[in-house]
Amino acid sequence: MRATFPAAARLHRPSEYALALKGKRLARGALFVVTTPRSGPDLIPASSARLGLIIAKRFAARSVTRNTIKRVIREAFRHKRHSLPARDLVFRLHTKVMPVSLTALKKQVRDEVDMLLDRAMQ
Template identity: 75%
Template sequence: MRATLPSAARLHRPSEYASALKGKRIARGALFVVTTPREAQVDASCARLGLIIAKRFAARAVTRNAIKRVIREAFRHRRHELPLHDFVFRLHSRVDAVSLTGLKQIVRQEVDGLLDRALR
């Protein structure tokens, strides 16, 4: 199966983000918190992804974009295994000054661990 992320697999409206953020926290790591709405989606065809990467925790645009790319890629590969919920990844702590390669490795390890917890 091809790992793509169509528009239907992303959150778009502020109301969708708000309902997920008011929901329950399903996993927390050193950098990210993953939340999902309390009520299940009735017309969901697949798991959907939302990203909140604040400038105050990752000051450089290059860093923020690299983090988003890594999370999207990890989600693409695992979205067919995930339950039919909205998942919002929110950066909650400052990113250390490391190389982009090192940052991508750290983010990928944490995101994979958080998605494993979401499967439980």
């Protein structure tokens, strides 16, 4: 099976993000919090896992850092998307990113995202 990241695998509307942020916290790591909407009668079930990213400028001041973080999260999600349950996942950066090399940042983010996605599978 090919690992792709189509538009149907992303959150697009602010209302989708708001539902997830008001919902249940699935996992928390050193850098990120993963949330998902609570299931309810008015919630339309997702056909597959979808990803939303909130990477605030106040926690990662440089655009290079923010874009690198997003790229790494998308790549990790893309590889595990088919094994994840059909629900929306929002990754939110909650801690200031310390100045490190991009290589070290990529490794740190990938390790944490893989761990959080494993927790989200349960």
